[in-house]
Amino acid sequence: MGRPDKREPGQIRALHCALGQLNRADGSAQFSAGNTSALCGVYGPVDVKVYDEKLDRALVEVKFRPDIGVSATKDRWVESAVRSTFEREVLAHLHPRTLVQINIQLREGDGSVDATVINATTLALVDAGIPLKSMIAAASCVVLADDTTAVDPTQEEVDAARSTHTFAFSSSSSTRPQSGPVYVDSRGDFTMDEYNRCHDLCAMAAERVLAFMRTVVEGKVTKEALISTA
């Protein structure tokens, strides 16, 4: 059975990223995979409310807004997922008593939303120069009714899927293979074998996303470096 957009099962959609589009934010990134697109703006380290102040580290706050409608309980879930993924990745102890605020606006959701949101956040944090332990790249895949798997699914495929899987990996895990994924959300009706298959597929897709991120950031950094050395 072919995919609706004629992709190979292990093929991700075309990636697109623009860094620093928001000129008022300290760092921003717009990350798109096919039609799914998220815009993330980061402020930090900035002043924090006394009530939220952490004496030994920076507070990481995430705000997520959906593409349609006002933000609701389901968006708190996304916020919590992003925060739990990045809370320990940001070297928060370097900036105690401050706030790192991550604002995410979903521009269009066409499947693999959680993964796209995580990827946009990584790039926005890098653009803002927030110290990070490593880069995080995420990918999704689905198991369809006929037991085939498809990576980076569209909404159409997600709706038809028997189970959906989202994994996020840290760039440092490629040098330490024994460390597992940073974030996992597998749901639906699946077996451990299917889980493992999806894990490996997503790991490969995340590897590609990471390589793309590297090109994007290298492009921006070298562009600036050429000016200052010229």
Place this chain on the structure above:
Amino acid sequence: MTGVKVVLPGDIIDTQQPDGDEQAVIRLGPGLVQASDEVTAVTAGILRSNSETSQWWVVGNKRRYVAAEGEPVVGVVAARHGEGYRVDIGSAHDALLPLLAFEGATKRNKPNLAVGTAVYARVVVANSVMDPEIECFNSHTGKSEGYGELAEGFMFKCSLGLARRLIDTKAPVLAALGKGLPFEVAVGVNGRVWVNAGTVQSTILVANAIRNSEYLDAKQCRQMVKELLEKQ
């Protein structure tokens, strides 16, 4: 410099010099941390090193200032307290500017700055646990050395990378502008630039020229400034 090496957060840095001895103490600057026995990058940028001093650091661009000792900054007075001013320098916390940290200031004769005044100052205390402290004079010599209140003129923000380039006396955009018209400029590494060129028109021209120079090299800068001056 042999080629530019771009590093990303999480990249492990090989600090072994080809000809260096293994015992040399390595000094890590901004953007690098030591985790167990490896050195990893924590911000994205160009990896730089000085083989003589075994110093390593990462140069990247940011928009948010984190105070560091000895750096010149442009701030705006946010409030006045009994013993000093609270000055917004763009970092997470406002900086403290003591009333006596001005040239020739005594208990009887202190400068009186209104809220909203721009000042050029130097960071004297900067660490992660304390609010930063700045001063408008050199406390060793007692002379102002160019620091102090920035009267009139116009202040605007730019990226920290551009500010660092502007502070270099050979900055092409400032050199090109200087040939065309007289102006004063105070560059803070906190990404704030104050300019005053006498008239409003000239001040706006200078400010625009500096802002435009963000992504231009030396040749393009001269061309851009030339065009602006011709239009005036």
Place this chain on the structure above:
Amino acid sequence: MAESGQQVACAMQTFERLHPTEFQRRFLAQNTRHDGREFMQFRPVQVVKGAISTAQGSATVRVGNTTVVCGIKAEVCEPDVKRPTEGYLATNVELSPMCSAQFRAGAPSEEAQVASEHVHRLAGQMFDLTSLCIESGRAVWSLAADIVCIKHDGGILDAAVVALVAALEDLRLPKAELDLGTGMVSADRTMATHVGVGKRLFPATFALVDDAYVVADADDSEERMATASLLVVHDDRGRLVNVWKRGGGMLSSETIARCVQRARERMTEIAQTL
């Protein structure tokens, strides 16, 4: 003798209060936990169905010291135009100051909202909403499942999911009929019937404590120092429904596989009490 024993207990309490992390570490380093459990040992589960007589379905669940009550209220309403045969199941997890000092009165905390949403997503996978249909396109049952935490001592999601499953099994809906002439729905309370739960869910939570020890069913004090948590949900056929890992702490793929295996064993423990 008794007095010195009391003194030791008192000193231990003081130590726990002053250095909670160090207190836990001392136990973990000795391959045990502060409540005497082994690393992969769960707390006992107790389920009491039908505790609230005013609700159409209810259950009280205890997991160790964590207690939650789930009550389901049923109302008749019109279905969504796009899904004329499907009813509604709304879930809400309430974590009030009553259950723990870490929560404040007022708007629901993020933890409560995340738990509500996660339980809602799981409920959508286990419960067949078409079983709530009275008359296609005209009238369906709308269920509101309120899960209230009475005592919070960790593992709130486990308890909430078990409570929801138990309450749905307890749910008895009156026989309802739509009068096509008047458009009114009449319900006969004496003819209440059970609505089958699509499939039972069996949750199990694991936590990575202090970046080093993987423990099953962490209690509140262990959750506070956890750097990662893993929720594994099986259905009654032994297939996986949800694997959810959060937090930056590293759990290797082998560890996750081991936890899934242990969660299957937990399945039978919960199934017995249901």
